[in-house]
Amino acid sequence: MSSENNKILTTDGIPLEESLKVAEKKNKIKAFLLVAPLLLFLLITYIIPIGGMFSRSIDDKLTTNMLPKTYKAMEKWDGKNLPSEEVFEAFYLDYRILVKNKTVGKLQTQLNLEKNGFKSALKKLARKQKKFKEGNYKEQIMNSHKRFKNVEYWRAIKRRAPPITYSKYLKAMDMYLNEDNKIVQVEEDRRMHRILWLRTLEIAFFVTLFCFIMAYPIAHLLATIPMKYSNLLLICVLLPFWTSLLVRTASWMILLQQQGLLNDFFVWIGLFTNENRPQMMYNKTGTYVAMTQILLPFMVLPLYSVMKTISPSLMRAGKSLGATPTVAFFKVYFPLTIPGIGAGCLLVFILAIGYYITPELVGGASGKLISNQIAYHMKSSLDWSFASAMGLMLLTGVLAIYWLYNKLVGVDNIKLG
Amino acid sequence: MSKKEDFVKFDKVDKSYDGKVLVVKDLNLNIEEGEFVTMLGPSGSGKTTCLMMLAGFETPTNGEIYLDKNPISNIPPHKRGIGMVFQNYALFPHMTVFENLAFPLRVRKISKDDIDKKVEKALSMVSLSGFGNRMPGQLSGGQQQRVAVARALVFDPAVVLMDEPLGALDKNLRESMQYEIKHIHESIGVTVVYVTHDQGEALTMSNRIAVFNDGKVQQLSSPDKLYEEPVNSFVAEFIGENNTFVGEISDISNGSCKVKLDQGEIIANPISVKSVGEKTTVSIRPERALINPKDKMDNNQKGKIEEVIYHGDHTRVRLNLLGNSEFILKVPNSSPNLDIKLGNEINIGWNSHDARALDPK
Numbered sequence: 085m086s087s088e089n090n091k092i093l094t095t096d097g098i099p100l101e102e103s104l105k106v107a108e109k110k111n112k113i114k115a116f117l118l119v120a121p122l123l124l125f126l127l128i129t130y131i132i133p134i135g136g137m138f139s140r141s142i143d144d145k146l147t148t149n150m151l152p153k154t155y156k157a158m159e160k161w162d163g164k165n166l167p168s169e170e171v172f173e174a175f176y177l178d179y180r181i182l183v184k185n186k187t188v189g190k191l192q193t194q195l196n197l198e199k200n201g202f203k204s205a206l207k208k209l210a211r212k213q214k215k216f217k218e219g220n221y222k223e224q225i226m227n228s229h230k231r232f233k234n235v236e237y238w239r240a241i242k243r244r245a246p247p248i249t250y251s252k253y254l255k256a257m258d259m260y261l262n263e264d265n266k267i268v269q270v271e272e273d274r275r276m277h278r279i280l281w282l283r284t285l286e287i288a289f290f291v292t293l294f295c296f297i298m299a300y301p302i303a304h305l306l307a308t309i310p311m312k313y314s315n316l317l318l319i320c321v322l323l324p325f326w327t328s329l330l331v332r333t334a335s336w337m338i339l340l341q342q343q344g345l346l347n348d349f350f351v352w353i354g355l356f357t358n359e360n361r362p363q364m365m366y367n368k369t370g371t372y373v374a375m376t377q378i379l380l381p382f383m384v385l386p387l388y389s390v391m392k393t394i395s396p397s398l399m400r401a402g403k404s405l406g407a408t409p410t411v412a413f414f415k416v417y418f419p420l421t422i423p424g425i426g427a428g429c430l431l432v433f434i435l436a437i438g439y440y441i442t443p444e445l446v447g448g449a450s451g452k453l454i455s456n457q458i459a460y461h462m463k464s465s466l467d468w469s470f471a472s473a474m475g476l477m478l479l480t481g482v483l484a485i486y487w488l489y490n491k492l493v494g495v496d497n498i499k500l501g
Numbered sequence: 502m503s504k505k506e507d508f509v510k511f512d513k514v515d516k517s518y519d520g521k522v523l524v525v526k527d528l529n530l531n532i533e534e535g536e537f538v539t540m541l542g543p544s545g546s547g548k549t550t551c552l553m554m555l556a557g558f559e560t561p562t563n564g565e566i567y568l569d570k571n572p573i574s575n576i577p578p579h580k581r582g583i584g585m586v587f588q589n590y591a592l593f594p595h596m597t598v599f600e601n602l603a604f605p606l607r608v609r610k611i612s613k614d615d616i617d618k619k620v621e622k623a624l625s626m627v628s629l630s631g632f633g634n635r636m637p638g639q640l641s642g643g644q645q646q647r648v649a650v651a652r653a654l655v656f657d658p659a660v661v662l663m664d665e666p667l668g669a670l671d672k673n674l675r676e677s678m679q680y681e682i683k684h685i686h687e688s689i690g691v692t693v694v695y696v697t698h699d700q701g702e703a704l705t706m707s708n709r710i711a712v713f714n715d716g717k718v719q720q721l722s723s724p725d726k727l728y729e730e731p732v733n734s735f736v737a738e739f740i741g742e743n744n745t746f747v748g749e750i751s752d753i754s755n756g757s758c759k760v761k762l763d764q765g766e767i768i769a770n771p772i773s774v775k776s777v778g779e780k781t782t783v784s785i786r787p788e789r790a791l792i793n794p795k796d797k798m799d800n801n802q803k804g805k806i807e808e809v810i811y812h813g814d815h816t817r818v819r820l821n822l823l824g825n826s827e828f829i830l831k832v833p834n835s836s837p838n839l840d841i842k843l844g845n846e847i848n849i850g851w852n853s854h855d856a857r858a859l860d861p862k
Contacts, residue, residue, distance in 0.1 A: 400558055401591035403578040405605035406656065412579070415604070419595045 134479070141473035144249035147194050147241075150187070151178045155245045163242060166235050172222040175241075176213065183210050199240035205229040252473035257281075277457070277474075284453040287371055287443075288436035294376040295383040295432050296425065303387035303424070308396070321384050329378065333445045336374040340365040340446065366448025374442045379435055383428040390424030426493045434482050454478060505569065508534035508692055509555065509660060514564035516550050516716075524550050526716040528564070532694065537686050539695040539703040542713030543739070548696050551713075552662050555694060557581050569659065579608075584653030584661040584691075588668055590645045592637040598624070598648050599633035605656040623655040626685060643674045650682065654691065663695045667702060679705045700740050704728065712736050729786075733773060734859040737784040744790070744828050746783040747861065750774050757853050764824040768799050768853040773860045780861035787831045789855040792841075798850035804828060806845050816841065822849060 092100040148155060153174035161167045182188040188210055196203040205228075212228040226232045243261065254260050254267060258275040262268045269275070302321065306314050324332055339346050347361045356362060364370060394417065402412030440455040447453070454474060461471035509532035516525040525547040532538050540548035553559040555566060557578030565572045573581055584605075593601050602620040611619070624630050627647035637645055646666060653661050663682075667675045683706045686693050697703055703710045704724040712719045712727065712735075720727060720736045731737035734745070746767060752759040758771040760783055769783045791798070804822035815831050818841055822828040830849070832841065841847075 395589060395591060397587045397589060397591040398593060400556075400578070401585065401587055401593070402604070403558075404556055404581075404583060404585040404662075405608065405652065406579050406582070407604070407608045408579055409577075411608055415608075416593055 134476075137472040137476055140469045141252050141476055142248045142250060143469060144244065144251075145247045147191065147244040148247050150182055150191050150194075151175065151241070153178050154241065158242050158245065161238075161242070163239055164235075166222075166233070167238055169220070169222045171238075172225050176216065176221045176225060179206075179209065180213060183213065194244065195240060198244055199237060201231060202237060202240065205231040205237070252470045253477065255470060256474045256477055277454075280452070280454045280457050283368075284437055284455075287368070287375070287451075287453060288433050288439075290372060291375045291379060291436045292383075292429050292433045294372065295380050296429060298376070299380055299383035299387055299428065300421075300425075303384050303391050306384070306388045307391035307394070318388075321381055324378065325381050329441055332378055333374055333442050336370070336377070336446055337365060340370055340373065365446050366451070368447075368451045370446035370448065371443045371451035371453075374446050375436060375439060378442060379432045382431045382435060386427035386431065387421065387424040390421055390427075394420050422493070426489065430486070430489055433485065437482060437485075438478060505534045507531045507567065508536075508569055509694065510567040511551070511555075512565050512567065514551075514554065514561045514566060516547070516554060516559065517562045523562075524716050525554075525561075528716075528718065530711060530718060530721065532692060534692055535690045537683070537693045537695065537706060537708045539697060539707040539710045540713055541697060541700060541703040541710050541739075544698060546713040547716040548711075548713045549664060552664055552694060552696050555660075556583055556585050556662055582656075582658050584656065584658035586646075586649045586653045586661065586663040586666045588665045590637075590649040590666075592645055592648055592652070594637055596637075597633060598629070598635050598637065598640070601637065601648060602633075602652050602655050605652065609656060619655055623651040626654070626689075627651045627681070642670050643678060646670065646678060647681070650685065654685070654689070658691070660692045660694060663693065665697050666695075667697075667699075675699075675702070676705075682706060704740075712739060714739070730772075731784065731857065731859070734782045734784060734862050737782075737857065737859060738862075742787050742829060742831075744785045744787060744825070745862075746785075746823065746825060748781060748783065750777050750779045750781055750858070753777055758858055760858060762823055765802070767802075767823070767856060769856040769858040770854050772857045774858050781858045782860065782862050783856050783858050785851055785856045787829045790828075790830055790849050790851040792830065792832065793848050794850035799853045800856065801848060801850045803846055804849050806841060806843055806847065809841055809843060820847075820849065 094100050094103045096103075151174075154171065157171040157174035158167065161171055179188070179191075182191055188206070192203045192206045195206065208229045209225065209232070216224050231237050243265075251261060256277050258270045258278045259267050260270060302317075306317055306321070309317070338344055341347070342361045342363060342365075344365075346364065347356070350356045351358050351361065364373070398416055398420070399409075399412055402416040403409065407415060437453075438455050439453060440459060443451050443453045444456050444459070447456070455478070458471045458474045458478070461467045461474070509530075511528045511530040514525060514528040515523055517523050528547075528551060530538075530551075540551060542548045550559060554561050557573070557576065561574060565574055567573065568581065568583075593604065596604065599620055602623055603616050606616045606619060620633065621630070624633060627650055629644060629647055629651070632640070632644065632648075637648065640648065649666065650663075653663075666682075667678050670678060679702055682693075686706075695703075695706065704727075707724055709721060709723055710727050711721045714735050720732045722730075727736065728741055731740060737743050738745075746760065746762050748760040748762040748767075750758050750771070751761040751766065753771055753774065753776065756770070758769055758774065760767050760769050760781060767783065769781075774781045794801075802822055804820035806818055807821050807826060808817075808819035810817040810819075813834075815833050818830040818832055819826070820828040820830060828849075
């Protein structure tokens, strides 16, 4: 494993490194065989899917493959005026094959994504092209639908020429490439993804903060009370772990809904009138409450494991040296728990940023996160390449946070137990 | 400087953790200013509890502790101004040695220049000058110990408490640290209350030793007195080695008594026995019994050698004497050849003054 380049020789004169390699070879093979299933598992379930996601998110070969002749003819076109007869002919020939193979629907969808209104024009063309005569295809196509007279539509086709595209990534940031190949933003009222990204970060941040505020005292209590009580308390902390996520979320629904237990209680003690029951679910509040509760153990456990290693005599030493309990806490105890805080916050933040089920069930429209959008594109709109692009962006974001954490605190400082 | 006699005073202090068992019972203890007092005792004897009450981490269940005539039970630890050295050093692992030492000064809002001076002085006192930038984790156990001592002294406390500070060190280091702490104490004259279960440590360092057992001080006296004149059989047993005979007083007069054993009779010094018929344990230090004594001694017995163990500077001889087969003699290896061989019968003599008839066990 080590690659130190020492030229130390063994007693027999063989280089030490070589001799060691021979001696360790058997062990290394054994060790490798032991981890081989895991490596294979990781490769199949992790590396390959991520690679697949990446290639899918930038893949744009669909149109390229469907219109081979057109793109060849378009190479010479400058894109300023309507293309020449040559391009129209190539497009007609490509399109005829697609109609014959009944795969024309895909092209219609793809080009419509690129430019609205393409679908109807192409459908009309599919009908009319059957009666086309040989020669002068430019005129015949232009006459089939008025949109083919507009150069914008031909530019839209040309834009789909490269086999790879980063347009999905732009789309995830509410941006797109316009006709002049410039990155522009979508209209203000359609910028939904940016809101989702920001909301995801915001909710993850606040959930982490709430978890920290609540977990710190719990962990401290756990670490300081006698063993027999701390075991019981630890079970209470871990109990949610052993309950299905769905069940826990559902129980929050029972508690938080407008006719739910908590609202009944508020009305009963007179905090709210029966008509003005507050909406605590299907909005951000619901997401905050449920996610904080569900992610709390992930904060408590690293904090607890770090706090348990802090000798109580340190606080005593601080006090005996003249520090008030508060000063002793902030100068002595708190700095020593930072590895646990770092681990807990990183864990909770990363889990929260990709959370799906809970916001889906209790979040409503204003409590949805980016992962819900990804799921929507996976299941409903079937735009897998867009979902892949967003998934990868999320992954990159998590890695960036990890990198930042490493820079600021140092990953080797993390203690999980 | 006149020394205050009751600088630290435990007055009828009781301590119980659970309301059922008294860990410390009716403790009365006066410590003079500048004195080095050791609380010595087996684990669970209440000595650490006493120290913690003095430091302020435990409150007495009853009674009061006075520091320089002021009752301190209601003063929180950080206002007592008592330095403390902990068993596991309790150095702050995230601070450098300098920051550790500066901590008590910074919380007292002492100016930066003074802090630098005081820390430097304290470090040189424990011969660790130049170690200020190290982290505690980079130091050896002995060095960490010295830092802990320096930190407890750097803010010039009136009293320094040490809770088994040398427990984690190896034997040689422990011994040299004992002398070092003793010398520091002598040079700066601070009052030290030291807790240990190691009698050698206690005998080496202290002005006075309080032997604890079962929540009570069994004896409080100077090391030599404690060793030579234990007042009860627990102290005799706990401090140093000890040969015992269990018997019954058959005669008592003029500062000496006769003790009837299962086999034979010896003359002893009555310490805690008063009348004929009382049960007693007679304690004799191994080095007080001599082989073939030249001078006349009032106890002379014959014993059979059962075991001979060479110990470098001396030889330990186990005898069967008057039915006690655990009777130990320490023979210096510099002494003339006394024909110590397994199975030999030899003459043993000791003065009745050194055979202390104490309470029965």
